[in-house]
Amino acid sequence: MKFETKAIHVGQEPDPATGAVTTPIYQTSTFVQEAVGVHKGYDYARVANPTRTALQECLAALEGAAHGHAFSSGLGATTTLMHLLSPGDHVVAVNDVYGGVYRMFSQVYEPKGYRFTYLTPDVISTGLADHLDEQTKLVWLETPTNPLLNIVDIRTAAAAAHAAGALVVVDNTFATPYLQRPLELGADLVLHSTTKYLGGHSDVVGGFVATNDDALSERLAFLQKSLGAVPGPFDCWLVLRGIKTLAVRMDRHCENAVAIASLLERHPRVERVLYPGLPSHPGHRLAARQMRNFGGMVSFLLGSEDEAAVVVARTQIWKLAESLGGVESLIELPARMTHASTADAPFAVPGSLIRLSVGIESVDDLLADLDGALAI
Numbered sequence: 001m002k003f004e005t006k007a008i009h010v011g012q013e014p015d016p017a018t019g020a021v022t023t024p025i026y027q028t029s030t031f032v033q034e035a036v037g038v039h040k041g042y043d044y045a046r047v048a049n050p051t052r053t054a055l056q057e058c059l060a061a062l063e064g065a066a067h068g069h070a071f072s073s074g075l076g077a078t079t080t081l082m083h084l085l086s087p088g089d090h091v092v093a094v095n096d097v098y099g100g101v102y103r104m105f106s107q108v109y110e111p112k113g114y115r116f117t118y119l120t121p122d123v124i125s126t127g128l129a130d131h132l133d134e135q136t137k138l139v140w141l142e143t144p145t146n147p148l149l150n151i152v153d154i155r156t157a158a159a160a161a162h163a164a165g166a167l168v169v170v171d172n173t174f175a176t177p178y179l180q181r182p183l184e185l186g187a188d189l190v191l192h193s194t195t196k197y198l199g200g201h202s203d204v205v206g207g208f209v210a211t212n213d214d215a216l217s218e219r220l221a222f223l224q225k226s227l228g229a230v231p232g233p234f235d236c237w238l239v240l241r242g243i244k245t246l247a248v249r250m251d252r253h254c255e256n257a258v259a260i261a262s263l264l265e266r267h268p269r270v271e272r273v274l275y276p277g278l279p280s281h282p283g284h285r286l287a288a289r290q291m292r293n294f295g296g297m298v299s300f301l302l303g304s305e306d307e308a309a310v311v312v313a314r315t316q317i318w319k320l321a322e323s324l325g326g327v328e329s330l331i332e333l334p335a336r337m338t339h340a341s342t343a344d345a346p347f348a349v350p351g352s353l354i355r356l357s358v359g360i361e362s363v364d365d366l367l368a369d370l371d372g373a374l375a376i
């Protein structure tokens, strides 16, 4: 079965009780038992819920994974993964991770005795082995990265990590499984903020982890029910509905993004455009190898932070907001918004950086609005 068909059908057989074509929202916290321990596979909704099961099966299939676990948010998924580790363990992470992940690592886990090393995407892609030690349990990758759109070589990094006995997690939020499948490239775990492209409509917060490793999946199911960062049935249903149109949405996000990136690259006020689909991007060839297309996120640098702050407040169609991956176009200033928590890090994002989440509106309207905001 091809990707588009799986997205619509896997885990979503018509409801056996009623014939409902669309997976019902099983809005229930508990399930009746015929006798103690005798039930239809569900006893309490923190442990499992049929709407969540449908989402987990569908999204796992899209990632080419045997197992999937849904969480209350991307950070809920991250917290749960961190419980695979213990104080004293060492994590190597790409240095431009999402600001919220950096905040969790540096302000929650580091004070508890976990060790973190942050490496540039280039070092991770070419010289990771030199930075791993006996305590290194996890290599945390994001590719493309948020917000600098750097590309990390998943296959090379996974080989180095595995040689040192470390697990590899890829946060696949920016690419989605339609554009990139990290497990096929050697990753052990794939993580998503389903809040973004998977939900696709900026109306839900959720997270997800997939793996092909039976033992890891068993541990994650245990952690999912024991830590309790689970999504509600309606949230699962919203993500499941979003996923059905993922392929067509991503095609349009990519098509619009390349047009926007090309306009920005020609614009005299723009100092630099960061989009892996541009041949000028240092990760372009690698992205072309490990991704189907280059995604809907574009970042660019203006001359100063003040100029950037003016531009993001001037667009009409592009809404000034955090988050990404919805049908509507968003614009933001990472240094003061999504990535403010990296301000003290050596790899703080430049103040003059503007990040775009390119939506699926008419590209002509998007180009005109952005061009207008950039006019002096």
Ligand code: P1T
Binding pocket: 073, 074, 075, 076, 098, 100, 101, 142, 146, 171, 173, 174, 192, 193, 194, 195, 205, 206, 207, 322, 323, 324, 338
């Ligand atoms: O917001 P939440 O669902 O908890 O997901 C966190 C997260 C994890 N990974 C990546 C790559 C992300 O981009 C995010 C959330 N990011 C934003 C809110 C943002 O605007 O970048």
